Amino acid sequence: MKCKTIWLVAWGLLWIGPVCGASGFQELADVRSAVADYLSSKIRHQYQNFDIKVMALDSRLKLPACQSPLDIFPLRKTVKPGALSVGVRCHGEHPWTIYTKAVIKAFRPVVVLTRALPRGAIVRADAVTLRRMDVGSLRQGFFPAPELVLGKQLKRPVPAGKVLNPALLTPAKVISKGDKVVIRASSSVLDIRMGGHALTGGAVGESIRVRNDRSNRIIEAVVQGPGQVIVPF
Numbered sequence: 001m002k003c004k005t006i007w008l009v010a011w012g013l014l015w016i017g018p019v020c021g022a023s024g025f026q027e028l029a030d031v032r033s034a035v036a037d038y039l040s041s042k043i044r045h046q047y048q049n050f051d052i053k054v055m056a057l058d059s060r061l062k063l064p065a066c067q068s069p070l071d072i073f074p075l076r077k078t079v080k081p082g083a084l085s086v087g088v089r090c091h092g093e094h095p096w097t098i099y100t101k102a103v104i105k106a107f108r109p110v111v112v113l114t115r116a117l118p119r120g121a122i123v124r125a126d127a128v129t130l131r132r133m134d135v136g137s138l139r140q141g142f143f144p145a146p147e148l149v150l151g152k153q154l155k156r157p158v159p160a161g162k163v164l165n166p167a168l169l170t171p172a173k174v175i176s177k178g179d180k181v182v183i184r185a186s187s188s189v190l191d192i193r194m195g196g197h198a199l200t201g202g203a204v205g206e207s208i209r210v211r212n213d214r215s216n217r218i219i220e221a222v223v224q225g226p227g228q229v230i231v232p233f
Contacts, residue, residue, distance in 0.1 A: 049108065105136055110132075
């Protein structure tokens, strides 16, 4: 059989080599199928509901038929929802490498607001619901369960239907500036309580400035709950 030399340019790759016979070309549909199968094997461990679309290859592309299994390799270390580039390599007698693109859509319930809320609002159970969405499009993240957002405070106004993400929320302040507080100084042998006033506000676990009403001393204390701060010693 007479061979001919083919110059192949595909996605920036130049391949030059002999191809024998008009039927000795790789089926492009098989290449796309191999990419889809590979991505499916990776993503199904993370998501139950997903859709994979591999972009069509140029029909003018003439690849020598690969006699060995195709080697599929994504250009990033992890396969996750969204757009990604994928390499396909043949290690056969006439090796070649091409690159294509794919889009993975993965669907799961995420927390969204059922009504618009202003800045500073506390998220309550009646203001959120779960909605099935493509998480690959949620670049700022999401919450998979309502209990992860309940009691938190909005950093800015949020419209109805908006997917809640970590950038929108902050722990709710349980003490505001000027509030009366009980200052607790505790150790393994002592537990002293005294009255005071908050000079700054804060959420549970945050450090705030408080004034001891008896001594007028200003100290740093950790918020334990509404009206409660502790000074470890």
